[in-house]
Amino acid sequence: MQRALQILQKYWHHDTFRPIQDTIIQSVLEGNDTFGLLPTGGGKSLCFQVPAMVNDGLCLVISPLVALMKDQVNNLQSRDIKAIALTGAIKADELINLLDNCQFGNYKFLYLSPERLEQDWVLDRIKALPISLIAIDEAHCVSQWGHDFRPSYLKIKNLKSNFPKIPFVALTASATPQVKDDIIALLGLENPKVFQQSFARNNLGYFIIPAEDKIYKLNQILQKNPESAIIYVRNRKNCHEYASHLEVLGHKTTFYHAGLSVKEKENNMNSWMRDEKTVMIATSAFGMGIDKPNVKTVIHINLPENLESYYQEAGRAGRNGEKAFAILISSPSDIIMAESQFIAVLPDTIFLKDVFIKLCNYFRIAYGEGINEEFSFNLNQFCSYYKLPILKTYNALQFLNRQSIISLSQEFSEKAQVQFLIESKEVIRYSSLNPDDEPIVSTILRTYPGIYDLQTNINTDFIAKKSNSTEAKVLILLEKLQKMEIIDYFSQKNESKITFLEVREDDRTINRISKHLEKQNLVKKNQLQSVVNYVSNKDTCKSKMLLQYFGETIANDCGVCSYCSNKNTKSYNSEEIRNKIVQLLTENPMNSRALIETLHIEESEILKVLKQLLEHDMIGINTKNQYIIK
Structure with missing residues (x-):
């Protein structure tokens, strides 16, 4: 371990390992198959990077996300460590050259997706490499009960026959006991050493x-806790809306979502990391590789999809060990909205088959043909042509991709980026002088409220439908506005590439994979129900509920969560609250917010008593929406 510590100090400039890191690294260096469960912030990557640097040879890293691979490769290269990632966008010729580099160029790390292992020629080339360690990152993807199942992970087990004496290390930040057992069994880990860090964050x-x-x-929350914060919202539009609202209220905000350019993401991230901006408002796209120690508060505005994601996102608070808060703001409509966002968009077998048949017909693929045929693909145009819901169709295509029925070469992208360069009053003036353009311009402005502030990805097909126009007319108008210097307009011509990996067999193809779809949908429904239970339960310590979900049992309540705080707070009966409200209203009219802030009693209790007082005609409401004594 002395050599491992020297490498940690030389390349990562740390003097000691975090808890469990050293024991996992020791196990790997001893040649054991190893499983590590390190909750977010535990430093998973070092558990394979350090032993790989100790040993001669190349570390093969299997990772599910292109962005994650690129981030880790860039991080290693910045430390003068030679690393390569074989992402899906790399063409065959370039791939051959990169594999040659791995064989003869003294590289230490080769990152690739599990789907790459399904290419026989790639696997043959990997067999010839001097592999010293095989690391499986995000190992929960192997389990159908995990929150991000990838069928191609099931084939990693086949590497055991090719590298029988090479240790495997499987790592994840979130796994229930069932998923943990699945990982060990499905990856074929032999007599593995198992290390698990507690999920407790005291x-x-x-x-x-x-x-x-x-x-x-x-x-209220940000005024009480003005230190660094992250606010997770549902979508890109919410990012801009909440940022605008909070800026008006005096908070220094920035935002982060997948629709921003690389430069914008970098600038916004840096301003937050340097504490020039206090509040980061983000979608779930934000978080990978984020290790900002002084985040005081992480706030979720909407229900998360599962408790695994919630735990990871919430865990970005308090990494410096100081007191911190993970807050979920809930309203009665949240459950319905979450079901609409996460469950209603899940394709069932009938919808999946319909999408697959339409996809084959769209590209004129005959029954029994189509294998290895490749096409340019535009999701918006495909959905528009067949009148299919975009998100549900996207989920169906992603499922076909994960089942290796088709291959999608890259993520779908909108067709245009737009930013208005003139003031809103000038845009209104233009629209009044050009009434034929007004419906399209107004639709863009209503749909993308942040379009004055930054380059914004827009869906031109959607704009055309909303404005009762055509996509061609929208694109022509955008070019016209650019020439007049009313907007900054960048057209994105890159479309996705779709490859059919099997012959078309319709019923036979879909029926073979339908059981996986049904199981996946059941998992997602159960996971959302666990979130609903977590939010709705008012009788159990929140920390204890999270730990129980991940298979840990503790005897004592945490003493600090919302349940524990309410339990320790003085309770008031309705009569006490009523008397306090009447006393305050006798002195001055007050609205409900003022009453809540003055009395420091739970909002729901005050609103319930106010309703009773109104029903009994003891109070009324004046023209300023304030309560008054009658």
Whole structure:
């Protein structure tokens, strides 16, 4: 281990390993198959990077995300460590050259997706490489009960026959006991050493806060805790809306989502990391590789898809060991919205078959043909042609991709980026002078509220439909506005590539994989139900609930979460609250917010008593929406 510590100090400039890191590394160096469960912030990557640097040879790293691979490769290269990632966008000729580099160029790390292992010629080339360690990152993807199942992970086990004496190390930040057992069995780990760090975060308080007006509640929380914060929202539009609202209220905000350019992401991230901006408002696209120690508060505005994701995102608070808060602001409509966002868009077998048949017909593939045929593909145009819901169709195509029925070469992208360069009043003036253009311009402005502030990806097909126009007319108008210097317009011509990996057999193809789809849908429904239970339960410590979900049992409540805080707070009966409200209203008219802030009693209790007082005609409401004594 002395050599491992020297490498840690030389390349990563740390003097000691984090808890469990050293024991995992020791196990790997001893040649054992090893499983490590390190919750977010535990430093998983070092558990294979350090032993790979100790040993001669090449470390093969199997990872599910292109962005994650690129991030780790860039990080290694910045430390003068030779690493390569074989992503899906790399063409065969370039791939051959990169594999040659791995064989003869003294590289230490080769990152690739599990789907690459399904290419026989790639696997043959890998067999000839001096592999010293095989690392499986995000290992929960191997389990159908995991929150991100990838069928191609099941084939990693086949590497055991090619590298029988090479140790495997499987790592994940989130796995229930069932998923942990699945990982060990499905990867074929032999007598593995198992290491698991507790999911308990003693310095982190988990809070469920009910609120109808989430902006108002956010402002309260941020005023009380003005240090660095992350606010997770549902989509890109929410990023801009919440940023605008909070800026008006005096908070220094920035935002992060997948629609920003690389430069914008970098600038926004740096301003937050340097504490020039205090509040980062982000979608779930934000988080990979984020290790900012002084984040005081992580706030979720909407229900997350599963508790695994929630735990990881919430865990970005308090990494410096100081007291921190993970807050989920909930309202009665959240469950319905979450079901609409996560469950209603899941394709069933009938929808999946319909999409697959339409996809084959779209590219004129005859029954029994199509294998290895490749086409350019535009999701928006495909969905428009067949009148299919975009997100549900996207999920169906992603499932076909994960089942290796088709291959999608890259993520779908919108066709245009637009930013308005003139003030809103000038845009209104233009629209009044050009009434034929007004419907398209107005639709763009209504749909993308942040379009004055930055380059914004827009869906031109969607704009055409909403404005009762055609996509061609939208594109012509955008070019016209650019020439007039009203907008900055960049057209994205890159479309996805879709490859059919099997012959077309319709029923036979879909029926063979339908059981996996049904199981996946069941997993997602159960996971969302666990989130609903977590939010709705008012009788159990929140920290204890999270630990139980991940298979840990503790005897004592945490003492700091919303349940524990409410339990320790003085309770009031309705009569006490009523008397306090009447006393305050006798002195001055007050609205409900003022009453809540003055009395420091739970909002729901005050609103319930106010309703009773109104029903009994003891109070009324004046023209300023304030309560008054009658």
